[in-house]
Structures are given as structure tokens and as C-alpha cells.
Amino acid sequence: MRLDLTTLNLVLAIEQTRSITRGAQQEHLALAAASKRVSDLEARLGVQLFERRSRGVEPTEACRALVRHIRSLHASLHALESEVVEFARGIKGHLRIAANSGAIAECLPADLVAFSQGHPQIRISLEDLTSAEVQAAVAEGRADAGVFTAPLLDSRLQTWSYARGRLAVLVPKRHALAAQDRVRFADLLDYDLIGLHAGASAQEMMRQQAQALGRTLNARIQVRGFDAIAQLVEAGLGVAVLPGGPAERFSRVFDVKLLALDEDWAVREYCLGVLRQERLPAVLQRFVDSLCPPAPKA
Template identity: 35%
Template sequence: MRFDLVDLQLFVHVVEAGSITAGAERSHLALASASARLRGMEDLLGVPLLLRQRRGVEVTDAGRTLLHHARMLMQQMERMRGDLGDYAKGLKGHIRMLCNTSALTEFLPQALAIYMQEHPHINIEVEERLSNDIVQAIIAEQADIGIIADTVDSADLQTFSFRQDQLVLVTTAQHPLHTVAALNGSLAFADALTYDFVGLAGDSALQQYLNEHALRLGQRLHYRLRLRSFDGICRMVESGAGIAIIPETAALRYEQLMKIHRLYLTDTWAVRNLLICVRQYDELPTYARELINAIKA
């Protein structure tokens, strides 16, 4: 099956415009040439892509499938043009990095600061994901470097120690759980699941991680509020809106500013070693290897 980019762009334009004539104009092609290209695509596939009617065209099921893939390819081409355009402006490298919530919010900003100053011609694209998803993305070469928790299987990747991440529960001195922890020295995640939580908004990797552990206990977390920062979460905990589980580094920071207390969980998954993971360290560009060396523990 051979379609060139002109064919795919033409098809997208025709569908979006609703007619072959308008699609040909958008693609800067003569109508006869555009019609021939569309017929050639249909002949090659052996199925109709468009239903030609007096007032324009409609897309068939096969056409919708092609449209979906054509749009993805066009988007990738635009990203490629943008990336290559950056090189023309002096960019020397681009690193795609995936990491979990704790790495992104608590450790990476400081870890990357010096590297970015020393490498002004390197761009780093950072995206938050679950550790399991990061492993699969690195294996599939969808990213260059990942930062994951050691609770997932990374046997197929090379790993380097990054930081230790301890999750703690934060509450007020008046909350019943504070009394439980004071008596026992710590508490289990299961003890907290009957209370209201304050959590991160959106599709946060940390919230998904906590939700998974609640489901393993046959329960669900009940969120009264979802916010976009640990600062906002701690302020709402201080107001009595609920309890929260956040990285200890964040709890220590806000404990100095607010009337909140951190409580340690007995669950083993609450203490995680964060690892840098790559497919093959020696195959990475020099600037990517230098980044790993700069941020690893």
C-alpha cells in the first residue's frame, strides 16, 4: 500500500471541505489531478473511501479510518517540521522525557536547572505518565528517558537510581487519624479510606496510583476537592476539607507554612525508589547521556 503525503493531505482537505473541488483548491491541485489521485487510492485499497453525491461527498467507514490515520500522520509531520526548524535556529538536540507525578513536581525542576543552564541548545519535552505506561513507552521508543517507581517491572530496560520518594498522609491535629497515628506511631492506607480526600485535579499519575491501591483493597477514594497543586491541596487540608496523600518533600515544605501534620503509612508501596530508565544507554546521543549523568543520584 503506497500513499504519498500529497494523497493523504488531499483526502483530509476533501473530507473537511465536503467536496472534491474545494479539497483540490485547498491542496493546490487541478480538479482532474485530485480526482485521479482519489480514484487511485480507492483502487489500491479495493474499497470506496468517498460517496460522491450531487452536493458533495460523504465519507465511508473505510474513509473514516483512513482519515483518522491521515490526520495523525499530518500532525506528526507538523511536529517534525517544527523540531527540524528548531535545529535550523541553532538547536542541537531534543530529549523526550516521561516521569511520574513526584518526579515531575518535587525533584526534576531542581535536577534539570543546572543542566539546562549548561546546555542552552538542548530542548527537553517532559510529560507526566504512570510508571507502567512509561516503561512501555520507552520500550516502544516513544520517549528517550523515563523516570519510574521501582514498584513496576523494568527488567527490559537499563535503570539508574534517581531519588527516594516517600508518600505521606497529611491532615490536621484535630482529625481522628492524627490521634490513631499518635497512638500507633503510624497508620495503614486502609484506615484512611473511610474519610474524605483532597487530591490532584486531572489525570494525575499520583492519583491513579492511589486509586489502584484503593481498588486492591476493594474500596474507592472519595474526593471532596481536586486541585492542581500540592500547595492548594495542603491549604484545603488545613481548612478541614479532607485529608491527602502527597510526597513527603512537599509535606515538609508546607508543614512550615500551614497547620498540617504528616503521618507515615505502614504500606510498603508508600516508599518508592525512583529510577531513571532507558532502552540502551550507550545508544543515546551524547547530550542525553550527559542529562542522565547530571540528574542521577
């Protein structure tokens, strides 16, 4: 079944104005032609889109569902137009990258800057997702490349070891643990923990480690953003485990103490992943080589 954009725009106009007459006027169509378009569309879809009333029309649930898709289509068309127009301004490609919060905070920015400087004609978009969401986005084609923490959850991805990081701990300056330089995870479980939203890789790792110890993770507050975590720790609402890079920076800005997390699992590997294919597109291959340079040939 083919749906033309004129008819879809008409449906959207009628839904907004609650009137076939005003919708037709808005789309510069004769009333009879507009009525026929709506009737033909209802016949093709097999559903009623509008309930005719004495003072106009009321959209049905089927119409509301269709309108949601029409608005989504408009957004996609706008993005398509914007991206194509960029080629006239010298842009030669678009690279969609998804990454987890830790990678964005610790290691990815400097490499994106270097890649952008070397490839000024390639536009980069970056989306902040959990590691599981990053892998799904790459596997489903919503992102060209993803940076996430192990483990690999989707066999459709080809991966490279990109970088390593280490989790650290922030506690309030006057906290009972502040006299120490290192701390075991079990010691943190006696206190309220401030962490990222459910699904974040560090949060899931802590939950698993707490279960292994037969303990409960007292996740008192969960937020989005490491800076929010640091501010809440400073306020004395709990302690936090977060990537070492931002943790070290926050220890210089906020009234908090940085502690080393004395656990083997505190070391995290960041992976770069793309959809497995016989030959990568040239732009994507350059990005992979930039972040994970191939070993020199002997």
C-alpha cells in the same frame, strides 16, 4: 504501498468541504486530476472513501479513519519541521523525558535546571505520566529517558537508582487525626481518601496495602494534580497521601496539617530508566551522568 502527501491533503480537503470540486480548488488541482487521484487511492486501499451525492460527497467510515491518520501525520510533520528548524538557531539535540507526578513534584526540577544550564543547546521536553506509562513510553521509543517509582515492569529498560522520597499525609486542620504527628495507614482507612487518578503509583500502592489489611480503600475523589488534592483536603472532603515534598509545601500554603506516614512502604525509590542498548547516544549519556553520577574510580 506508497501514499503521496498531495493525495492525502486532497482527501482531507474534500472531507472538509464535502466537495471534490472545492477540494481540488483548495489544493490547486484540476478537477479531472483530483478525481483520478481519489479513484486511484480507493483502488489501492480497496475501500470507498466518498459516497457521491447530488450535492457533493459524504465521507465513509473508512475515509474518516484515514483522515484521522492524515491529521496525525500533519502534526508529526509540523513537529519534525519545528525541531529541524531549531538546529539553525543553535539547538544541537532534543531530549524527551517522561516522569511520574511524584518525581516532577519532588526531585526532578532542580536537576533539569542544572542540566539545562550546563547544556543550553539541548532542548528538553517533559511529559507527566504514571510510572507504568513512563516505562512503556521509554521501552517503545516515545521517550528517551524516564523517571518512575519501583518496581521495574519492563525488562527492556536499563535503570539506575536516582532519588528517594517518602509519602506523607495531609488532613484538614480540624480533623480528628490532626492532633497527631504520625499516623498508620490503617487509621486513614476509616476516612474518605482523596487521591490521584487510577494508575498512579501511590494510588496503586495504597490499594494493595488496603487489600493486605482486608480493608477497602475509600477513594472518594480522584483528581490530576497534587495542588487540587491539597485544596480538597482543606475543604474537608477527606484525607490524602502524597509525596512528602509537595505535602510539606502545601502545609504552609493551605489550612491543612502534615502528618508522617508511619509505614515502611512509605519510602519510595525513584528510578531513572533508558532503553537497554550497547552504547547510549551522547546527549542521553550526559543526562544519565548528570542525574546519576558514576561512582569515582578507586
